[in-house]
Amino acid sequence: MENHTRCSDTNDPIDSFKLPKGKAGVSILWPNAWTNSIKKLKDGNERVIAILITASQELCIINAYMPTCNTDSQFEYTECLDIIYDIIQKYQETHKVILCGDLNGTLLSTRSNKHDKMLKNFVAEMGLSTGQDICEKHTFFHHAWSSSSQIDYILVQDKKLVLNYTIDEKSSINLSAHTSVRVITTIDIPAKVKSANKNRKAKYKLQWDQMDTNQYNRLIQLGI
Structure with missing residues (x-):
């Protein structure tokens, strides 16, 4: 896979000796065979x-x-919406726009x-939607199971x-708080597709100490 990625300190790198607990970033991945058809935007x-x-x-695919949601977060949230607005305005006349990601807000x-x-x-202002009527199934589940919501979307x-x-x-076995x-x-x-890649397979290691073993055992018993 190839990728276009930015992390929380991309624009203001943090010294490796002062790194706090890892913070998230955002990334778009695509198969190597698509690379000639992809342009990363600044x-x-x-x-x-x-x-x-x-x-x-x-x-034009935008990932956010x-x-x-915390104290005064509406200012940073508004800034991100303004950036997304500018990208859509710039490319919507020549490209089909898809906005996706963890939007930390629900529809x-x-x-x-x-x-x-x-x-x-x-x-509503940008004329975005999921393209189809979707259920109210939640996409985010707090690690302590104290709350859940639908905050991850793909909008067109x-x-x-x-x-x-x-x-x-x-x-x-999904250790993220989000589902896909x-x-x-x-x-x-x-x-x-390059022939050298045809037989390549990803290798996965299950983190048994962190996964939901009760749900895993239930699925095994059901033969799923």
Whole structure:
């Protein structure tokens, strides 16, 4: 895979001797065979990145990790929305726009904090949607199971781009607080697969001490 990645200290690197607990970044990954069709954009910040894809239809994909909801976070949240707005305005005339990521705000009507309100207003203003009616299944689960919500989205301006929208069940071996959200689109990205990569397989190591062993055992018993 190739990637376009920014981390929390990309623009202001932290000395390795003063590094605090690891902080998140944001990344877009794609198969090596697509690389000639990808252009990394300088637009954005350490929370918002974007790429252009030359395909059957020109695409602009924006990936965002929005600020969490805490004291005065609405100012940083608004700044990120402004950056996303500028990217959409810049490319929407020539490209189909897809916005995705952990938006730390929900489009569900069951919650309405300051981030939720700003996100809902922004989505309405920019004509964004999931492209299909989706269930109210949650995508985020607090590690202590004290709360959950739907805050991870893939949003489009053109609903015709979306063939299928899926929110996956939370896997017992998924150590993230989030589950995955997937979309199948109508876009065809031509790519030549190198023969040397055909037999490559990723290797995974299960972290048994951190996984949900009760759920894992239940699935084994059910034969799933």
